Amino acid sequence: MNKRSIAAPIVLVATVLFSLVPLVREGVELPVAEHHLLHAVMLAGAALAGILFVGSPVRGRPGSPAWLLAAMLAPLPAMLLMWPSDYAYLETHAFGHVVEHLGLVGLGFVTGYAGQRYANGIGWAAGLSVVAMAALAAGGYGVGPGGAANVPPAPQAAVPGTTAAAFGEPHVANGAKLFGQNCAVCHGVAGAGGEGPSLRGESARKSLVLAEHWIANPAPPMPKLYPGTLSAQDVADVAGYVETLK
Numbered sequence: 001m002n003k004r005s006i007a008a009p010i011v012l013v014a015t016v017l018f019s020l021v022p023l024v025r026e027g028v029e030l031p032v033a034e035h036h037l038l039h040a041v042m043l044a045g046a047a048l049a050g051i052l053f054v055g056s057p058v059r060g061r062p063g064s065p066a067w068l069l070a071a072m073l074a075p076l077p078a079m080l081l082m083w084p085s086d087y088a089y090l091e092t093h094a095f096g097h098v099v100e101h102l103g104l105v106g107l108g109f110v111t112g113y114a115g116q117r118y119a120n121g122i123g124w125a126a127g128l129s130v131v132a133m134a135a136l137a138a139g140g141y142g143v144g145p146g147g148a149a150n151v152p153p154a155p156q157a158a159v160p161g162t163t164a165a166a167f168g169e170p171h172v173a174n175g176a177k178l179f180g181q182n183c184a185v186c187h188g189v190a191g192a193g194g195e196g197p198s199l200r201g202e203s204a205r206k207s208l209v210l211a212e213h214w215i216a217n218p219a220p221p222m223p224k225l226y227p228g229t230l231s232a233q234d235v236a237d238v239a240g241y242v243e244t245l246k
């Protein structure tokens with residue numbers, strides 16, 4: 001056993017353990033930029049493990065072109081896995097989040113391993129480029145909204161346990177109107193239920209703040225209407241109305 005063959009599995013196991021963190025830190029929401037940087041760390045660890053598993057192939061003829069193709073293609077789904085529209089769902093479901101991370105680890109590994117199988121050094125080049133893409137995403141380039149300007153501030157402030165101030169005082173009458181326009185199609189007239197669940201007695205399940213938080217950051221298939229269709233005040237109003245449903 002040389003040093004490399006010992007290091008390869010250690011790096012891989014450490015990377016996989018790191019990717020499982022959402023399971024123990026359920027509900028912790030990180031800023032998007034930080035999130036991308038952690039993804040970059042996972043990709044780096046996985047690619048490094050892949051490279052270490054191969055080591056330095058014998059000089060001379062390169063490996064099969066299929067390895068080169070795999071090293072070039074694996075980063076594409078990795079980037080898609082970091083697509084920002086996934087955050088709302090994956091971030092609120094620890095399990096989905098971990099599946100996403102394991103996907104990144106697998107693809108990072110393939111990038112390093114296949115590149116290195118093709119020719120010595122290619123694994124490093126391909127691995128560095130996929131890590132660089134993730135790091136750039138943290139800066140707001142490419143796939144991910146990294147800049148603070150892209151993070152809607154209100155839902156952050158309205159995490160469970162804090163006051164509802166971020167969304168304003170609810171005006172229930174306006175909320176009823178908004179509910180008819182945006183929500184009744186799924187939740188039924190007066191929240192009796194339909195494609196979406198009944199919202200009767202919702203106040204027993206979710207406090208006003210939790211309802212606001214959910215409406216601002218729902219999980220699919222419920223559409224995210226804030227910010228955009230709904231303003232922060234609208235979220236407060238419609239949540240206030242939902243709380244009145246009996």
Ligand code: HEC
Pocket residue numbers: 179182183184185186187195196197199202205206211214215219220221222223225238239242
């Ligand atoms: C396209 C259909 C659809 C629309 C439109 C929609 N919802 Fe939903 N809503 C759902 C579904 C489906 C769920 C259940 C999702 C889940 O539990 O993962 C849900 C869940 C909820 C919940 C949480 C229920 C609970 O206690 O688990 C609330 C509150 C809610 N919706 C309010 C609203 C409000 C307010 C609007 C309008 C601004 C709205 N919804 C628009 C489909 C929809």
